[in-house]
Structure formats: C-alpha cells, structure tokens
Amino acid sequence: MKTKPRAGNDSPPSGHRRALPRPRRELSTGFVVSRILVLAVxxxxxxxxxxxxxxxxxWTGLTVLAAATALIAYVYLSRRHLPLKYLVPGTVFLIAFQIFPVLFTLSTAFTNFGEGHRGTKEEAITSIQTSSVAQVPGSPEYNLSVAVRDxxxxxxxVDTATKQVQAGTATGLEPVSGAxxxxxxxxxxxxxxQVLTIPQAAARGAEISxxxxxxxxxxxxxxGLSRAFEGRAAKAYAPDCDCVTDSATGQKWTADPDEGxxxxxxxxxxAQGWQVNVGFSNFTRVFTDPxxxxxxxxxxxxxxxxAAxxxxxxxxxxxxxxxxxxGVKVRGTRLYRVLLVxxxxxxxxxxxxxxxxxxxxxxxxxxxxLGLHTDWFGEPVSARFAVILVNLWLGFPYMFLVTTGALQAIxxxxxxxxxxxxATPWHNFRRVTLPLLLIAVTPLLISSxxxxxxxxxxxxxxxxxAPFSVDNTTVGGTDLLITYTFRLAxxxxxxxxxxxxxxxVFIFILVGIISALAFRRTRYQEEVYA
Amino acid sequence: MTWLRKMGWRHLVLIILTLFAVFPILFVLSAALNPLGTLGSSELLPTGASLDNFGKLFGNPNYPFLRWMVNSLALALISAFSSIFLGVCAAYAFSRMRFAGRRVGLLSLLLIQMFPQFLAIVAIIMMFTRVSELWPAFGFDSMGGLFLLYMGGALGVNTYLMKGFLDTVPKELDQSAAIDGATHAQIFFRIILPLVTPIIAVTGLLAFIGIISEFIVASVFLRDPETKTLAVGMFGMLGNDVRNANFGMFAAGTLLTAIPTVGVFLWLQKYIVSGLTAGAVKG
Structure with a gap:
C-alpha cells in the first residue's frame, strides 16, 4: 500500500514533504464518538x-485492574497499535478465564490443597481451638443482644456478674460505651x-450459631438468641512445642510442616490442616503409589x-x-442429508x-x-462398547458434513x-481421493x-x-482421565x-504432545503461517 | 441389474446409516407422546399420541422448565453473539494485519483450543469463590459469571475458522476502500463483516449449540434451581429414584430444546459444509 492517510482539506500544500510529521487526520464524528464510548465502558x-x-x-487485585484499564485506555485512545485494538477484547477474557486458571491449576498441583488443607496454619489452629470449645462449670455467662454494624x-x-458491656465479632471483643x-x-x-428484634435475629439463626x-x-x-457463654477450648496450641494438646485426655499432636x-x-x-507446598509429590504419586x-x-x-x-x-x-x-445423482439425496445430520x-x-x-x-x-436382560454398564467390555457406540452416533454427522464439503472441493x-x-474405482479412491481428502480433514481429525x-x-x-470394581470405587471401567480427575476433586x-x-497438568501435557506430533506430520503447520 | 450394482449399494448403505441416525430420535419422539410417560412403557414407535408429558413439564414446580429454557436461550444467544464478535475481531487482525507476535499468536490459539476450559475447573471454582465475595452479580448462581467464563473460550476454534474464511475474501476489496479514505473500523464493519456473514452464521450456530449443551462448568456453577440452564436442570430430572417415572417429561423437554436448533441447523446446512471445510483447508 502506497497511500498515506489523507491530510485534512484545509492543510496547505507544502513544499518540503519529507520534513513533515505524519499528516494529521481530521477528527471525524465517528472517531470522537468511538473514543468516548470506549472510555465510558x-x-x-x-x-x-x-x-x-x-x-x-x-491491593494486588486493584493493581491488576488499574493496569488493565490503563492498557485498554491507551490502546483505544492512541492512533497506533491497530492490531491490538482488534485483539484486546478477546485476549482480556482469554487471559482472565482461560490462561489464568491454567496457571493457577499448575501452582495448585504443587500443594496439598484440598479438604482439610484450605487455609493457613493460623486459620487451622483457630479452627481447631474454636471447634473444641465446650461449656465448663464456672465459665462466664453473658446476656446477648444480636446487632448489626456496617x-x-x-x-x-453484658457480663452477668460485672454488668460490663462488650461487642463481640469474629475477630474478638471490644468495649462498648453508651449502651x-x-x-x-x-x-x-x-x-x-442496630439491635435486631427477636424475630429478626431468629431469621439469621444459622449465622448466629x-x-x-x-x-x-x-x-x-x-x-439461643439471648444468652451466650464463654467456653474453654479443650484443645490448645502451644507455640513452644509447636503442638496441640487436648487438656481433657492429654493427647498431643505435633505440627508436621511437610504434611501441613x-x-x-x-x-x-x-482434621484441620493447612496448605503447604509439597513439591513434586503429587506428580510422583501418580507413578509411585501402586x-x-x-x-x-x-x-x-x-x-x-x-478417542482413537x-x-x-x-x-x-x-x-x-x-x-x-x-458423484452421482442419488434419488432422495436431500432427505438422506437431513436425516443423517x-x-x-x-x-x-x-x-x-x-x-x-x-x-x-x-x-x-x-x-x-432384543429380549435380553443385560447389565450393559456392568461389565467393562460391554460398557466400553456402549459408550463408543453412543459417541459414534453423536459424532458421525459432523464428519459426514466435513467430508461432504471436502469431497466437493476435490x-x-x-x-x-x-x-x-x-484405474479401478477402488484404486481411484485409494490413490487419488483419499490422500487429497486427508490433507483437508487431518487438522479436524486431530482436534476431534x-x-x-x-x-x-x-x-x-x-x-x-461404571463399572466399578468392589475394591476400588474411584476408578471405573469407562473412566477417562478427565472424569477420574473430576471425581477426585x-x-x-x-x-x-x-x-x-x-x-x-498431566492431561495438558499428554494432549499437547499428541497434538504436536500429529500436526508435525501434516502440512498444516506450514499453512498456518501463510 | 446395472442399477443394483451402480446405485443399490448406495441406497443400502444410506438406509442403514439413516436408521442408525434416526432411531434414538424416533424413540424420544414416541416417549414424549407416550401417555404413560415412563421409560419402561416407551417403545420405539409411538404407542399413543398424548400431550400429557408436555403438560407435566410446564406444570411441575420442582422443575421450572420454562425458566431453564429462558435461562439457556438467553445465555446461549448472548454468549454466542459476543464470542463471535470477539472472535471475528481477532480473526480480522490475524488475517489482514502483519504484526510482531502474529505467528506465535496463531499457534497459541491452535494449542489453546486443544485444552478444554473445564480441565482447570478447580482453579475456576477457587477463582469464582473470591469473585462471589467481591462482586456477587458475577459470582456463583449468576448468569453473568457463567457468561464471563464462556467468553474466556471465545478465541478458539471459532477464530480459526473465521480467519480461514477471511483469507478467502480478496484483500483488494479493503485496499480499494482504504484508498477511498475509509478507516480501518469502516472497512471492518461495512465491508468485511457483510462479506463473511456465512461463516458468522455457522460459527454462531455452533457456539449456540455448544453452549446449550454445555454441562460441566454450568453444573458446578449453578446450584439454585431458578438459575439453572436446561442441561443442568434436565440432568436432575433423571435422578436415580425418578428416572423411570420422569422419562416422558424429559423426552418432551428434549424435543422442545431440539426444535429451535434443528430448525436453524437445517436452514444453514449449506453454509455449514462450506464454512467448516473452508476454515479447515485454508488454516
């Protein structure tokens, strides 16, 4: 392209063009409106x-938000970076909801995150102590009013003994004046x-307890709704031994930083543990745990x-x-097509x-x-046959459409x-049609x-x-890696x-390798760059 | 006998395949019209013609089918439209512009479409637990959140098909428009978009069908009966204890779900063939 953006009608013709900066484009209504629209959104x-x-x-979230907003504003307000203007909208979603989760999955794979290993060690200790709270004789009692603040x-x-008024939240106690x-x-x-009435409080009973x-x-x-008690935690954490002791039974649990x-x-x-980095043990477990x-x-x-x-x-x-x-005119072609897809x-x-x-x-x-009483999903062989048959039924119309199109293009x-x-018809198909067809449909076969x-x-x-064997209820006969993963999680x-x-992560890698190998064998990769 | 040799095998093959393709659908139809409405009493061919199952479907407060239908259609329409728009924008850039990172970008898209989003479902759940706390309108049980998630997959196979199709549109068209003073936005909206309507229709339809059938992400995302989509809600209709009794109702629901897609599908069938292969051959 040899043309430059046209200068404004009123710009005078100039003798020394080479010294001129890029000619300014007039500010059209569309230009202004689109900029305002982008800024507004x-x-x-x-x-x-x-x-x-x-x-x-x-603050991390806020920084990311600010950076993203600034980047978008810059891309759309400047006249440059034309490709980015078209790529940014989809890419923003792609990064946020596809790439970020994948990276997050990768980092989770190196932890013991799961039921009982969700938060930090402090949270685990708090949870252990508060869940073992029990009322003991002589512990302080309070008159309770449920209120809402912010x-x-x-x-x-209100302490029944001293009449002192305090406000209690999930973070602790604080004094209240003027009550x-x-x-x-x-x-x-x-x-x-804002003190809640008894019916209002009753409506939030689950939160209160x-x-x-x-x-x-x-x-x-x-x-209840109008009384509270201070209980003692039966299990207490002691920092000096880094352990939890049950005051009733005297049993002792020591913190294991590798296990969390x-x-x-x-x-x-x-039951309450915390999240720790476990290195590659999740990966090696796949091979070492028999x-x-x-x-x-x-x-x-x-x-x-x-899949094959x-x-x-x-x-x-x-x-x-x-x-x-x-190739030939078959009577009822239209009807066959409709029914087949x-x-x-x-x-x-x-x-x-x-x-x-x-x-x-x-x-x-x-x-x-068929007059049978077969438990199709009860035996691995019949269950596998059944799921493949079902998948063939759902999948063949797509291939029918694709090959129809590709055949017409030959x-x-x-x-x-x-x-x-x-050449005989068979030779013709085998040596001419099929190779040409495969060139066209191989990429689709790979993604399929x-x-x-x-x-x-x-x-x-x-x-x-299903079917599951009696001794192992986590791996079934027709489980794919993905359904197995889902059940684990x-x-x-x-x-x-x-x-x-x-x-x-293993599935990511396996699919990546298989696809890369398959693509390497086709001309597809070269055409991608065209 | 030459007819039999030349055409007979074709009809034989086609009739067998057509029967294979049609019999489950015939079964759904007859189950939907079956007055008894149970799985055990549903035959391959209709045994009666009653609309009881449809009545039950709309009158059952446990299964707000109409609500699910509205949810699914709204979500699928908006998501399909938006993802096609995002996709065609990217396809335009990849097809018409040359910039640093273009090759890498194209190859990455090719790779990304190999990885289904739900493989990262654990991360997605943790992410949206946080989002639910911060922005409830886009958290769990909201169509907004699910929409955002689906948009994450907008630049995938769709972009690829559309880029392939865009490559077949002669570049001279936009070049001459540029010479006449059209801006890149005018070229995109006034010239390119009208020319690629067929592929937009096809990828839009495929995206629509895909979202209507999307089950796994929606099933962990939507737990409130009122916000469920058809796929999640109707799955619950065939729970273990009610599977036999509800089958007629389920079949009726399947038919109602299928009617709009089948209609549009048949209407666009011609474009689908050319669209899929054009994208595939041209890469």
Missing part, C-alpha cells in the same frame, strides 16, 4: 469493580449498632482407545455416507441421557427390543483422468481427537465411569484438589 467497568476490591483491601453481625454482650440496658439485663440500644468470638481463654458462643497437619505419635491426625499408578496406565490406555475409536469410527461412517451421496443438531447432553436410559437394564429399549478431473488411465480425549460429557452423562469424600490439579 472502560471507566464504568473500573468504577464497578474497584470499590469491593478496596473494601477487601485486595452489615456485619455483632454480639452485644442502654433493659430490665432483663440485655442491651436495648447502643450508638453505632456459627459466630464464634475468640477470647484469651477460649471463645464465646451464643446459646498436626500428627500424633500414633499416626492419627487432626494403587494409583496401575490405574493411571489403564486409564490412559482406555482414554487413547476411546471415536475419531476413526466417526470419520469412517461419515466418509461412507458422504461417498454414497457423492439430525443427531448433530439434537442437544447432546439430552441425547447422552437418552442413550443411557436406552441401555438401562430393567426398562431400557435395547434390552426390551476437482473431478483428477478422478476422470485416473479412470481413463485404467483432542476433544474426545477429554470428552467429559460422553462418560459423565452415560456410565459415569469433587465427588470423593476427600476433595484432593492438589492431586486433581496434578493429573490435569
């Missing part, structure tokens, strides 16, 4: 997002607090088989259907469930039509020339493989991993997020 988002971050004192639930406590006491010894009103006010000796808990848990001499551990490593390999093998069978099967069926309609247009989630119920042992259509002269040279390798719905909505009682994240 950008600042609206920033002003919506910022206050909660400030309130939560999340939207937060507060206990207004008005009623006849029952409860606080009726206090400046800065959950609120624990930590004190030096233990913690204050509500007993308090462990007793007999090996038992407290309970997992045996299954991991079989899971991986079945996952490969499932799905891709080759759908491609095969789709190709046969496309070939049957290709119907499965692709049906809602996949619902059709998986329909197929699952067609395979139902007692009520399923397949058993009734010049018919090639086939005719081959026929004149004496990657998709099926992680085809969560196909398993979760049909067998849900969400459906087992343990919620091992760290380990699940490590397996996710």
């Amino acid at each position: 950008g600042s609206a988002v920033a002003f919506y997002a910022a206050p909660p971050l400030i309130a939560a004192e999340s 939207g937060e639930l507060v206990f207004l406590l 008005e006491l009623g006849l029952t010894g409860k606080v009726l009103s206090a400046p800065g607090f 959950a609120l624990t006010v930590p004190t030096a000796a233990g913690a204050i808990k509500a007993n 848990a308090f462990v007793a001499a007999d090996g038992s551990r407290l 309970r997992i490593s045996a299954h991991f390999l079989s899971l991986f093998a079945w996952d490969l088989l499932f 069978a799905s891709v080759l099967g759908t491609f095969g069926i789709g190709l046969i259907a496309a070939l049957a309609l290709h 119907l499965p692709y247009a049906m809602p996949a989630f619902a059709m998986f469930l329909v197929w699952r119920d067609m395979f139902n042992t007692d009520f399923g259509l397949i058993n009734r039509v 010049p018919s002269e090639l086939g005719e020339a081959a026929r004149i040279d004496g 493989f990657a998709f099926n390798f992680n085809n969560f719905n196909a398993i979760r909505l049909t067998t849900n991993g 969400f459906e087992g009682g343990s919620a091992e997020f760290g380990f699940a994240a490590a397996i996710s």
Whole structure:
C-alpha cells in the first residue's frame, strides 16, 4: 500500500514533504464518538469493580485492574497499535478465564490443597481451638443482644456478674460505651449498632450459631438468641512445642510442616490442616503409589482407545455416507442429508441421557427390543462398547458434513483422468481421493481427537465411569482421565484438589504432545503461517 | 441389474446409516407422546399420541422448565453473539494485519483450543469463590459469571475458522476502500463483516449449540434451581429414584430444546459444509 492517510482539506500544500510529521487526520464524528464510548465502558467497568476490591483491601487485585484499564485506555485512545485494538477484547477474557486458571491449576498441583488443607496454619489452629470449645462449670455467662454494624453481625454482650458491656465479632471483643440496658439485663440500644428484634435475629439463626468470638481463654458462643457463654477450648496450641494438646485426655499432636497437619505419635491426625507446598509429590504419586499408578496406565490406555475409536469410527461412517451421496445423482439425496445430520443438531447432553436410559437394564429399549436382560454398564467390555457406540452416533454427522464439503472441493478431473488411465474405482479412491481428502480433514481429525480425549460429557452423562470394581470405587471401567480427575476433586469424600490439579497438568501435557506430533506430520503447520 | 450394482449399494448403505441416525430420535419422539410417560412403557414407535408429558413439564414446580429454557436461550444467544464478535475481531487482525507476535499468536490459539476450559475447573471454582465475595452479580448462581467464563473460550476454534474464511475474501476489496479514505473500523464493519456473514452464521450456530449443551462448568456453577440452564436442570430430572417415572417429561423437554436448533441447523446446512471445510483447508 502506497497511500498515506489523507491530510485534512484545509492543510496547505507544502513544499518540503519529507520534513513533515505524519499528516494529521481530521477528527471525524465517528472517531470522537468511538473514543468516548470506549472510555465510558472502560471507566464504568473500573468504577464497578474497584470499590469491593478496596473494601477487601485486595491491593494486588486493584493493581491488576488499574493496569488493565490503563492498557485498554491507551490502546483505544492512541492512533497506533491497530492490531491490538482488534485483539484486546478477546485476549482480556482469554487471559482472565482461560490462561489464568491454567496457571493457577499448575501452582495448585504443587500443594496439598484440598479438604482439610484450605487455609493457613493460623486459620487451622483457630479452627481447631474454636471447634473444641465446650461449656465448663464456672465459665462466664453473658446476656446477648444480636446487632448489626456496617452489615456485619455483632454480639452485644453484658457480663452477668460485672454488668460490663462488650461487642463481640469474629475477630474478638471490644468495649462498648453508651449502651442502654433493659430490665432483663440485655442491651436495648447502643450508638453505632442496630439491635435486631427477636424475630429478626431468629431469621439469621444459622449465622448466629456459627459466630464464634475468640477470647484469651477460649471463645464465646451464643446459646439461643439471648444468652451466650464463654467456653474453654479443650484443645490448645502451644507455640513452644509447636503442638496441640487436648487438656481433657492429654493427647498431643505435633505440627508436621511437610504434611501441613498436626500428627500424633500414633499416626492419627487432626482434621484441620493447612496448605503447604509439597513439591513434586503429587506428580510422583501418580507413578509411585501402586494403587494409583496401575490405574493411571489403564486409564490412559482406555482414554487413547476411546478417542482413537471415536475419531476413526466417526470419520469412517461419515466418509461412507458422504461417498454414497457423492458423484452421482442419488434419488432422495436431500432427505438422506437431513436425516443423517439430525443427531448433530439434537442437544447432546439430552441425547447422552437418552442413550443411557436406552441401555438401562430393567426398562431400557435395547434390552426390551432384543429380549435380553443385560447389565450393559456392568461389565467393562460391554460398557466400553456402549459408550463408543453412543459417541459414534453423536459424532458421525459432523464428519459426514466435513467430508461432504471436502469431497466437493476435490476437482473431478483428477478422478476422470485416473479412470481413463485404467484405474479401478477402488484404486481411484485409494490413490487419488483419499490422500487429497486427508490433507483437508487431518487438522479436524486431530482436534476431534483432542476433544474426545477429554470428552467429559460422553462418560459423565452415560456410565459415569461404571463399572466399578468392589475394591476400588474411584476408578471405573469407562473412566477417562478427565472424569477420574473430576471425581477426585469433587465427588470423593476427600476433595484432593492438589492431586486433581496434578493429573490435569498431566492431561495438558499428554494432549499437547499428541497434538504436536500429529500436526508435525501434516502440512498444516506450514499453512498456518501463510 | 446395472442399477443394483451402480446405485443399490448406495441406497443400502444410506438406509442403514439413516436408521442408525434416526432411531434414538424416533424413540424420544414416541416417549414424549407416550401417555404413560415412563421409560419402561416407551417403545420405539409411538404407542399413543398424548400431550400429557408436555403438560407435566410446564406444570411441575420442582422443575421450572420454562425458566431453564429462558435461562439457556438467553445465555446461549448472548454468549454466542459476543464470542463471535470477539472472535471475528481477532480473526480480522490475524488475517489482514502483519504484526510482531502474529505467528506465535496463531499457534497459541491452535494449542489453546486443544485444552478444554473445564480441565482447570478447580482453579475456576477457587477463582469464582473470591469473585462471589467481591462482586456477587458475577459470582456463583449468576448468569453473568457463567457468561464471563464462556467468553474466556471465545478465541478458539471459532477464530480459526473465521480467519480461514477471511483469507478467502480478496484483500483488494479493503485496499480499494482504504484508498477511498475509509478507516480501518469502516472497512471492518461495512465491508468485511457483510462479506463473511456465512461463516458468522455457522460459527454462531455452533457456539449456540455448544453452549446449550454445555454441562460441566454450568453444573458446578449453578446450584439454585431458578438459575439453572436446561442441561443442568434436565440432568436432575433423571435422578436415580425418578428416572423411570420422569422419562416422558424429559423426552418432551428434549424435543422442545431440539426444535429451535434443528430448525436453524437445517436452514444453514449449506453454509455449514462450506464454512467448516473452508476454515479447515485454508488454516
């Protein structure tokens, strides 16, 4: 392109063009309006997002927000960086909701994060102590009024012995002045607090019984809506031995910084642990823990088989259907086409469930039509056959569409020339049509493989991993790596997020390697750069 | 007998495949019309023609089907529209402009589409636990949050298909417009977008179908019955204890969900073939 942006109509012709800076473009209405629009949207988002971050004192979050807003304002207000103007909107979402979660998964894979290992050590200690709070004879009692301050639930406590008024929150006790006491010894009103009536308080009963006010000796808990007591923590943490001791039984749990848990001499551990960095142990566990490593390999093998069978099967069926309609005029072509693509247009989630119920042992259509009483999902072989069949049904119309298009794009002269040279139809297909077809569809086959390798719905909505063996309820016969990961993270009682994240990382790597190898074998990569 | 040799195999193959393709759908249809409404009494061919199941579907307070339908359609329409817009913007930049990082960007997109978003579901949940505290309007149980999540996948396979299609639109068109003084925005909105309507229609439809069927992210994200989508809600309809009894209702719901997509699908079928292959061949 040799043209430069046109100068404004009123700019005088100049003798020394080379000395001139870039000619200014006139400020068109569109230019101004679009800039104002971008600024308005950008600042609206920033002003919506910022206050909660400030309130939560999340300075990192605020910095990221400010940087992102500044970058967007710069990109759209300046005349330069044209490609960025088109790339930024999608990229912002991509980074926030796709790349960031992946990096986060990667960092989680190096921790023991999961049920019982969520927060810091301090939080674990507080949780251990407050959860062991029990009322003991002689501990102080309080008259309780439930109040709200700045939207937060507060206990207004009157010591029954000293009549001293204090406000209790989840962070501790603080003195209250100017409180008005009623006849029952409860606080009726206090400046800065909004005292709840009994019905109002009753409506928030769950929050009230959950609120624990930590004190030096233990913690204050509500007993109903108008009384509170200070209980003693049976388990206490002592920093000098870095251990938790149960004052009733005398049992002792010592902190283990590698495990992120308090462990007793007999090996038992407290339920509340904390999150620690465990290095590569989540990754090595896949290979060293015999309970997992045996299954991991079989899971991986079945996952490969499932993905390969799905891709080759759908491609095969789709190709046969496309070939049957290709080249000559077949009566009813339009009708055949419509009926053959119907499965692709049906809602996949619902059709998986329909197929699952067609395979139902007692009520399923397949058993009734065939007069059988087979538990299809009860044996690995039949369950695997069933899920592949279901996946073929859902997937072949896509391949049918794709191969139809690709076949039409192959010049018919090639086939005719081959026929004149004496090629049989089979040779013609094998040596001319198929190679040309594969060039066109290989990229789609590869992405289809990657998709099926992680085809969560196909398993979760049909067998849900079944059949399970009696001795191991975490790995099923039709489980893919992704459904296994999901069960580890969400459906087992343990919620091992760290380990699940490590397996996710394995899946990332496996899919990446397989795809890279496959792409390397095609011309695709060269064309990408075109 | 030459007809049999030349055409017979074609019809034989096509009839077998068509039966394979159609019989589950026929089963859904007959189950939806089945007056008894249970799985055990549903046959392949309709045994009766009653609209009881549809009545039950709309009259059941436990399963607010209409609400789910509205949720799903709104979410899918808005998400499909927005993700296509984000995608076509990026595709325009990749197809028409030369800049540092273009090759890397294209290859990254190719890689990213290999990784489904829900592989990072643990991280997403932790992220949105925090978002729910800070901005409840975009937290769990909100369509807003789910929409944002889906937008994370906007630059993926869609961008790739659209870039492939854009490459087939002659560059001379936008060059001549530029000579006539059109700005890049005018070229994009007035010239490029109208020319690529077919591929936008196709990728839009695919995105729409994808979001309607999206189950896993939505199932961990939406827990309140009122905010559920069709996929999450209807999954609950076939819980273990009610699977047999609710099947007719479920089949009716499946048909109602399918009607709009099947309609649009058949209407756009011609573009789908050319759109998918154009994107694939041209890369």
